[in-house]
Amino acid sequence: MTDSLPAAAAHAVRIVLVADPGVAAEIAQELADKLPRLLRRRVRADVDWRVTARTAPLVADEQLDVSSAVDVVRPFLPEGDWDAAVFLTDLPRRAGLRPVSIEVSSADRIALVSLPALGSWRMRQRARHVVADVVGMLTRESADLAPSPEEAAW
Numbered sequence: 001m002t003d004s005l006p007a008a009a010a011h012a013v014r015i016v017l018v019a020d021p022g023v024a025a026e027i028a029q030e031l032a033d034k035l036p037r038l039l040r041r042r043v044r045a046d047v048d049w050r051v052t053a054r055t056a057p058l059v060a061d062e063q064l065d066v067s068s069a070v071d072v073v074r075p076f077l078p079e080g081d082w083d084a085a086v087f088l089t090d091l092p093r094r095a096g097l098r099p100v101s102i103e104v105s106s107a108d109r110i111a112l113v114s115l116p117a118l119g120s121w122r123m124r125q126r127a128r129h130v131v132a133d134v135v136g137m138l139t140r141e142s143a144d145l146a147p148s149p150e151e152a153a154w
Helices: 025-040 066-076 123-142
Strands: 012-020 047-055 085-088 103-104 110-114
Touching: 012 025, 012 123, 025 047, 025 085, 025 123, 085 123, 103 123, 110 123
Parallel strands: 012 047, 012 085, 085 110
Antiparallel strands: 103 110
8 A cells, every 4th residue: 555645755764674583574564564654644744754674583682782783684774775774573672680672773773672572462553653753763863854843843
């Protein structure tokens, strides 16, 4: 299903979702379809949000941090053809004894989202909102997107 874009779409922002095989990949594929519309509502309506999903296993333990994930994720990203990437993993992540749901590297324009830390109840909905928020944060800096007038009014 293709959503119609505003006639005055300023430019395209390319988002890559990389996910572990299984449930994380299913969620990433659903997000690839739904995220552009959500990003137009929550971040900027005048942007052509292009979202693709890829599947790649993250071989790590629960102590993995986003700087290590950058090295794991980068081979699965199209060369120079993306503005932000989000890795969805089904691995539980921790900082000591505390669960970690999201870790972001603004400099690398990559985020790591641990689905188990979002909880099992309404996980797909939570993942959708978390990914939209993270993409909004990453693209405001990398794609030089100022908040929309509606967003600035919040």
